[in-house]
Amino acid sequence: GQNIDQPTEMTATEGAIVQINCTYQTSGFNGLFWYQQHAGEAPTFLSYNVLDGLEEKGRFSSFLSRSKGYSYLLLKELQMKDSASYLCAALDSNYQLIWGAGTKLIIKP
C-alpha cells in the first residue's frame, strides 16, 4: 500500500533549528511536497522536490533522497509564527497526492 510517515508532534525553541522527517512508500514517484497549515486554516505550499538533494528557500529548506524514500524539511531561525502543522505529500505514478497526517510543530520562547 501507499504510506507516508512523519512524526506526530515536535517541540523546538524560538531561534533554533528543527528538522521534520518524512518517509514515503508510493506506487511510483513524481515528487514530494511540503505544506504548512496553521490551525483552522488551509494548507499553503512550501516546497516541491523531485530530484535528490537540498532545495533552499529562505529560512526553509527541503531535502529529498529518492533511493531512501526520505525527505526532510529544515526550518532555521525559528519564529513563533512557525508554530503550525507541516504536511508531507508524495505524488504517485498516477499523479495523485498521498498525504501524511502532518507534524504539529510547537515553538516555545
Next chain:
Amino acid sequence: DTAVSQTPKYLVTQMGNDKSIKCEQNLGHDTMYWYKQDSKKFLKIMFSYNNKELIINETVPNRFSPKSPDKAHLNLHINSLELGDSAVYFCASSPMGETHISTDTQYFGPGTRLTVL
C-alpha cells in the same frame, strides 16, 4: 484578492439532508480538486477535475458528486448526509500539467467545516 474561495465556511446540518459547498478560483487554473480532512488531519483527495476529465477516488461514496458549471467553479454536492461526513472540506486548484493532474503547486481554499448532527 482571494485566489480560491469557498462558501459557506461553516455548515451545520442534520443527518439525511442534502447540501452543497461552492468553490471558485480566479487564477485561471485548469484543474480543481476537492479534499476531505478528517479529525486526524489526514487530507484525502476526493475528486480532481479539469475541463476534460473527472477523476474520482473510488473510496468516495456516490452520495458525493462534483458539479462544474464552468472552468472557474467546482461545487460539491452531498446527498443523504451521514455523521461520518463531518470534516473540513478543502477545494484546491492548480495549472494543468502534462497529464490531467498537475504536478504544480496546488492552491487551497479556506475550507468548509461541515458538522452533521
